[in-house]
Amino acid sequence: MGKASSLTAGLIEPCPVSPDSLKGVPRQQTNPSRWEGEGWESFSRALSEGGIEVKSDRASRSAYATDGGGIAFGPPRGAAIARSAQDVSKVLKAAQSHGVPVTVRGGGLTTEGETVSYGGLQLDMRGMGRVLSIDPKGLTARAEAGIYWHSFAETLRREGLDYLSAPLNMTSSVGGTLGVGGIDINSPRLGCSADQCVSMKVVTPTGDIVECSERENPELFERVLLGYGQFGVIAEATMRIRPYSHIRLHYFYYSSLRCAMEDLVHLARQDASDYLGILTIMDQAVNLLVAFDSPEREREFFSRWAGSLRGYGEAGFTLRMGARYAARPWKFQEALYLYNRKRSLLPDLSPEHHMEGGLIADRTVVFSRAVWKYWGGQQMVIPDLATSEEKFVEAVLRGNEVCRKYFPHYTLYCVGIKLNGRKERYEMSCIPPDALDFAYGCEFEPMLEGNTYSRDYLQSFKNEIYDIGVEMGTSYYRFGGMMKGYIRRAFGDALVDKHLAMKRAADPSMILNPYVIFL
Amino acid sequence: MKNTNYELCNACGVCNLSCPLWRQTRDITITAGGRAMAVKGGAHMDELKPLMKQCALCGACGAVCPMGVDTVGIAIRIRSGLDIDALGKSMPASGAAKKAFFMPGIALRADKRLLERAVSLFGGHRLTEDDAEPLVAAIEGRQELSQSEAVKYMSRLAESAEKLIVAEGLLHRIFKDIFGEGNVVGIGEALLGIESVRGGLRPDDLYIIDSRAFHADFKRLVGYYDSLRRDIGMTMNLDLQRSASASGAAGGVRGIDAGAQARWIIQGRNFRRIVVERVEDIAVFKAVADAEVVHLAEVGGLR
Numbered sequence: 177m178g179k180a181s182s183l184t185a186g187l188i189e190p191c192p193v194s195p196d197s198l199k200g201v202p203r204q205q206t207n208p209s210r211w212e213g214e215g216w217e218s219f220s221r222a223l224s225e226g227g228i229e230v231k232s233d234r235a236s237r238s239a240y241a242t243d244g245g246g247i248a249f250g251p252p253r254g255a256a257i258a259r260s261a262q263d264v265s266k267v268l269k270a271a272q273s274h275g276v277p278v279t280v281r282g283g284g285l286t287t288e289g290e291t292v293s294y295g296g297l298q299l300d301m302r303g304m305g306r307v308l309s310i311d312p313k314g315l316t317a318r319a320e321a322g323i324y325w326h327s328f329a330e331t332l333r334r335e336g337l338d339y340l341s342a343p344l345n346m347t348s349s350v351g352g353t354l355g356v357g358g359i360d361i362n363s364p365r366l367g368c369s370a371d372q373c374v375s376m377k378v379v380t381p382t383g384d385i386v387e388c389s390e391r392e393n394p395e396l397f398e399r400v401l402l403g404y405g406q407f408g409v410i411a412e413a414t415m416r417i418r419p420y421s422h423i424r425l426h427y428f429y430y431s432s433l434r435c436a437m438e439d440l441v442h443l444a445r446q447d448a449s450d451y452l453g454i455l456t457i458m459d460q461a462v463n464l465l466v467a468f469d470s471p472e473r474e475r476e477f478f479s480r481w482a483g484s485l486r487g488y489g490e491a492g493f494t495l496r497m498g499a500r501y502a503a504r505p506w507k508f509q510e511a512l513y514l515y516n517r518k519r520s521l522l523p524d525l526s527p528e529h530h531m532e533g534g535l536i537a538d539r540t541v542v543f544s545r546a547v548w549k550y551w552g553g554q555q556m557v558i559p560d561l562a563t564s565e566e567k568f569v570e571a572v573l574r575g576n577e578v579c580r581k582y583f584p585h586y587t588l589y590c591v592g593i594k595l596n597g598r599k600e601r602y603e604m605s606c607i608p609p610d611a612l613d614f615a616y617g618c619e620f621e622p623m624l625e626g627n628t629y630s631r632d633y634l635q636s637f638k639n640e641i642y643d644i645g646v647e648m649g650t651s652y653y654r655f656g657g658m659m660k661g662y663i664r665r666a667f668g669d670a671l672v673d674k675h676l677a678m679k680r681a682a683d684p685s686m687i688l689n690p691y692v693i694f695l
Numbered sequence: 696m697k698n699t700n701y702e703l704c705n706a707c708g709v710c711n712l713s714c715p716l717w718r719q720t721r722d723i724t725i726t727a728g729g730r731a732m733a734v735k736g737g738a739h740m741d742e743l744k745p746l747m748k749q750c751a752l753c754g755a756c757g758a759v760c761p762m763g764v765d766t767v768g769i770a771i772r773i774r775s776g777l778d779i780d781a782l783g784k785s786m787p788a789s790g791a792a793k794k795a796f797f798m799p800g801i802a803l804r805a806d807k808r809l810l811e812r813a814v815s816l817f818g819g820h821r822l823t824e825d826d827a828e829p830l831v832a833a834i835e836g837r838q839e840l841s842q843s844e845a846v847k848y849m850s851r852l853a854e855s856a857e858k859l860i861v862a863e864g865l866l867h868r869i870f871k872d873i874f875g876e877g878n879v880v881g882i883g884e885a886l887l888g889i890e891s892v893r894g895g896l897r898p899d900d901l902y903i904i905d906s907r908a909f910h911a912d913f914k915r916l917v918g919y920y921d922s923l924r925r926d927i928g929m930t931m932n933l934d935l936q937r938s939a940s941a942s943g944a945a946g947g948v949r950g951i952d953a954g955a956q957a958r959w960i961i962q963g964r965n966f967r968r969i970v971v972e973r974v975e976d977i978a979v980f981k982a983v984a985d986a987e988v989v990h991l992a993e994v995g996g997l998r
Binding site: 240529556 | 746964
């Protein structure tokens with residue numbers, strides 16, 4: 177691969193201008209020359225001879241032109257659907273040989289173009305979407321990694337079972353999530369999805385099919401989990417599962433973001449609830465969400481911890497807010513926005529056909545549909561910060577100020593992540609290096625509401641959030657794709673070069689997901 | 696107002712979760728979401744027509760779309776070339792005395808025993824002379840029909856019909872535009888309104904809702920069938936999103952293995968009898984389930 181030879185020869189040299197920065201600060205070059213088509217004909221012929229169809233008609237290519245963020249645009253030269261680990265192996269072997277980049281996609285819900293091909297081959301893993309086995313006694317299930325979490329849940333539910341944690345959007349894939357983390361509102365108790373993985377079948381960048389776990393090929397296991405798709409393609413995964421339960425949900429309302437976050441940290445430390453998170457409408461209506469899988473846990477919460485919370489019930493909070501805005505008539509528009517937002521959103525969080533005796537049935541469907549309906553859009557901009565417990569409140573308060581500066585309306589979504597010691601997989605991941613028992617994350621999501629914002633404006637907003645992370649020494653959930661300019665600044669050259677060396681060893685032609693982290 | 700623009704799609708992929716074609720093919724390009732992404736990525740609508748052939752037109756995608764994209768309307772437009780929303784606007788003003796009709800659909804009309812039973816249950820409804828087959832065939836992409844021919848057919852029906860029980864769910868959205876929301880019901884809802892039929896349902900039934908009719912009026916019917924489920928205690932072919940999984944047995948559908956889809960629908964569910972709203976589902980479920988399979992019209996006694 178001609179363009180890559182300069183990269184394999186030594187370190188990637190810093191460049192004074194980065195296309196993702198408007199501030200003129202010297203940064204790592206993030207956008208070197210992309211692949212321009214060399215080797216494509218022989219590559220696609222090799223795949224075709226191997227029984228793998230490569231679609232290159234416009235409709236097929238256009239279907240993969242962007243990702244969930246809707247900002248990065250880069251259709252593939254061709255697209256192929258993986259139906260087996262052997263298919264993936266053939267693709268990667270041919271890609272190594274012919275020097276063609278391969279970008280892997282599961283749900284495609286990245287926001288920074290991490291699953292956008294910019295030419296090359298798009299390998300769609302959703303062709304591998306079956307649940308292979310369920311062990312109801314051992315509480316594990318093995319699935320092909322291209323399966324949507326929701327589809328995983330559909331099959332598990334027929335046996336009265338459920339997965340542990342998954343992103344709240346239904347259409348992330350298991351494999352994609354394991355490469356990034358997988359944060360749910362029960363992550364303060366159960367950790368991230370990647371930590372719930374027992375074993376995997378991985379196809380390495382050179383096409384070897386390898387079983388790995390903490391006991392078998394542990395180095396590969398630790399590299400691929402939270403590895404942003406750099407060290408292999410996950411073909412199958414065995415995940416821990418649990419018996420399914422409806423949930424009992426309660427809200428506590430705050431007008432102080434600081435108080436809500438402090439209470440969240442306190443509850444997470446005490447293991448006081450099964451589900452815990454913060455969702456805000458700007459920083460005026462801060463909702464601490466607490467939920468339970470069982471009446472026993474619910475009773476214990478109300479007897480031991482509820483009284484110490486500084487939030488209010490809905491009625492009390494409404495009165496306080498009414499008084500607040502009555503004394504500030506110039507904020508009438510803001511009050512109206514909050515009122516209308518609450519009026520439309522709250523019923524969708526407890527739709528009648530998902531309620532069973534006051535409990536929410538299939539809570540991921542309910543929450544996910546609300547997420548898409550109220551926060552989805554043609555463009556999705558969701559910068560985030562992932563911090564240790566000590567830095568959490570300050571980081572979010574600073575990020576909140578950035579949101580206020582850029583957008584009239586926005587949402588913050590905060591959640592904790594229980595950690596199981598310091599695992600090797602956490603190195604250069606969304607788990608901050610100084611986090612011990614818990615990490616905390618906050619997503620800062622502007623409500624674009626049909627308004628048109630330039631890419632520059634949105635990028636400036638993201639940069640200001642991420643600059644907080646650099647200053648405070650945090651990590652991020654999304655640090656690839658268009659945000660990879662922050663990787664060296666956040667993690668330091670030594671760590672990044674260590675991982676780059678591992679990447680080069682594993683992927684000699686640098687063809688697997690090349691534009692996500694290192695190129 | 697129906698959203699008819701693929702550009703509203705936000706690429707969430709939620710439509711795939713309930714799509715029987717997606718379930719079996721895993722090919723994004725032949726799903727509603729894939730088509731929307733293709734259009735947004737630069738493909739022309741004409742390029743989508745070959746990709747539409749296998750769509751079951753079950754309507755699940757449109758029912759679950761959080762952005763309200765009218766996936767079924769767009770699909771019908773691409774497949775048939777018909778502007779079905781314009782059909783209702785071109786109907787003549789009412790004049791002569793109108794009656795209540797029952798349009799049983801081709802499959803039910805062919806089953807004389809079941810048809811007789813249904814007609815008896817529906818009392819004052821006259822049987823239509825035909826089942827709008829040219830219109831259904833056009834929507835399913837099996838034959839051509841011009842807009843003027845479609846208008847002509849609907850005008851004849853509009854002159855004499857006031858209320859309709861229509862078995863073919865694909866026609867509901869067109870008929871409701873013409874005859875009014877409350878004047879068109881599906882065969883399932885019509886039969887469930889009969890006490891002896893509803894009373895014949897059992898907690899150990901697996902009830903197969905006709906997906907086309909259900910999704911044509913999803914916001915209302917999701918609550919209706921949820922109440923039915925709670926009242927009787929039976930299970931239904933509803934997925935976790937509460938959309939009705941289609942078997943794919945409905946006429947003109949290519950690309951779906953109805954048997955495989957039916958096996959998925961019954962997987963892990965406990966039942967002693969299967970009750971179907973759609974006649975075509977009887978044979979499909981009989982082939983895969985070790986249980987009695989009956990049409991809803993056979994449940995309970997005659998009035």
